[in-house]
Amino acid sequence: MKELVIISGKGGTGKTSIVAAFATLAENAVLADCDVDAADLHLVLDPTIVKRETFSGGSQARIMPERCTACGKCAEVCRFDAVSSREADEGQREKAYRIDPIACEGCGVCAWFCPEEAIEFAPAINGEWFVSETRAGPMVHAKLGIAEENSGKLVSLVRERARETAKSRARDLVLIDGSPGIGCPVIASITGADLALVVTEPTLSGRHDLERVSDLTRHFRVETLICINKWDINENLTLNIEALARRRGLKVAGRVRYDRAITEAQIRMQSITEYATDGVTADVRQLWANVLETLRSPNVTATGTTN
Amino acid sequence: MRIAIASGKGGTGKTTLATNLAVAVSRQGRSAAYLDCDVEEPNGHLFLKPALAERTPVAIPVPRVIEQACEQCGQCGAICQYSAIVCLGQKVLVYPELCHGCGGCALACPCQAIIEVPREIGVVERGQAGPVQFVHGLLNVGEAQSPPVIKAVRAAAPDVDWLVIDAPPGTSCPVITAVLNSDFVVLVTEPTPFGLNDLILAVETVRQLELPFGVVINRADVGDGRVVDYCAAEQIPVLLEIPDDRRIAEAYSRGELVIDAVPETQAAFEQLQARLEESLLPHRTGEP
Known part of the structure; x- marks a missing residue:
């Protein structure tokens, strides 16, 4: 079984859009939407949820007012400015402390040092994850709660469940939709994957961000391909980015033209390869063929998941 | 504004x-x-x-263990929510990249065996x-x-x-x-x-x-x-x-x-x- 991650x-x-197209082109894949704080793949693949579970990535502190003596120890030890206090006023017997759930980092230091044991420190529900059926195969996806943390842990969980699903359903590919950036959820989505495809665009921002994200894949030793989407927006920059990629030892897997059909397909809840038969679809099919070829080449070896 | x-x-x-x-x-x-x-x-x-x-x-502050002072009581590992410090028998292991810099381990250590050092991120x-x-x-x-x-x-x-x-x-x-x-x-x-x-x-x-x-x-x-x-x-x-x-x-x-x-x-x-x-x-x- 191989894991291909798109970042x-x-x-x-x-x-x-590219993952959705790959999903409908792949014959034997499990899909994993690892963009857990702004997941969109379900909008195209219209999953039927067959399993739904809550996710807890850590604990959160809460002061029990009836036990709190307002000694202020919690505020003293908190490094995340999560403890605030309100002076005694009318109707309020004494000074009151409160923990801001948004600022709380879940370190539990306040609860550990509270002399009155007045701080509850219990696992928090940070989101939900789902196993679904779609027309393109099984899909594992998730929804991080609003303003929640621990997205990296949720990404790891989605990948793990996707691998299990692939194993139990005898599917040989896990196709991972990653999130933007280079931080915790992205790291969780690429570590140990067999191949990464970086989708970039011919803009200075696209080139700049490609350099940082390919530094990241190199750091975690994940073989990396690139493709240039909307390549015809700026052909010179496309050539420039392809040259840059080669200098960095990244293989260019393809170019995809700019086409409003991509948006039209999205509005109809279809992948581009379902919506259109030529034009941009031909580009995406060629890209998929090139990606598959690399994925199947003996150089790409499953790290840790050889079975 | x-x-x-x-x-x-x-x-x-x-x-x-x-x-x-x-x-x-x-x-x-x-x-x-x-x-x-x-x-x-x-x-x-x-x-x-x-x-x-x-x-x-x-930088964020991460723990450094002074081995001579450490009595392997395990309090540091017990308070850490991020598995960034783990006490294994005679040895305390620190995983700085997992540390959130909360300072709990240094405070919880009864032997003052943990100091915090900045780690640039x-x-x-x-x-x-x-x-x-x-x-x-x-x-x-x-x-x-x-x-x-x-x-x-x-x-x-x-x-x-x-x-x-x-x-x-x-x-x-x-x-x-x-x-x-x-x-x-x-x-x-x-x-x-x-x-x-x-x-x-x-x-x-x-x-x-x-x-x-x-x-x-x-x-x-x-x-x-x-x-x-x-x-x-x-x-x-x-x-x-x-x-x-x-x-x-x-x-x-x-x-x-x-x-x-x-x-x-x-x-x-x-x-x-x-x-x-x-x-x-x-x-x-x-x-x-």
């Missing part, structure tokens, strides 16, 4:  | 809006600063081309881009936690009339850290199903933070009308609609400011400035 560094370069 | 430019979905035009807004207000004679809080993939410098004058490392750079003061942060490649770097960018904000904060995409902790303590959040979206889905998530986020906000619709004539319908149904003000224009896309691709490359957009940014001033005035007069 971009910069947001909005077309990751999800 | 502090204006944060955010979006659930990436690539909707946050940086275009933030950089051009900062330049537009500075050309009106206001003091302005641009803060790039997308520390994973900052792009504002490509458009503002600042002369960078100052570079400050960002990124950098904040400051400079000047014409009349606009410029600050951005860069997370070191391979580091997972961007919020400490974002906090450092926010802390480096100069005192100006207009502070324009360019936030990272998404709805989780990096976005929250970037937009907290702003006076108004502008959510940039595009009128597509993905744009709408992620706008709704972003709206839920700013509502949870109890921040006033409005929407800018970019490439307003592609896609469908559902974003406009949603904003109307939710009574969310649409501050500006920017049409899809190949000249804007090309200027963006070359790292040019849209107000310079497509001069008629100047009026659009002035309109946005006026709408933001209108939105904020009632809040301002309400303050003591």
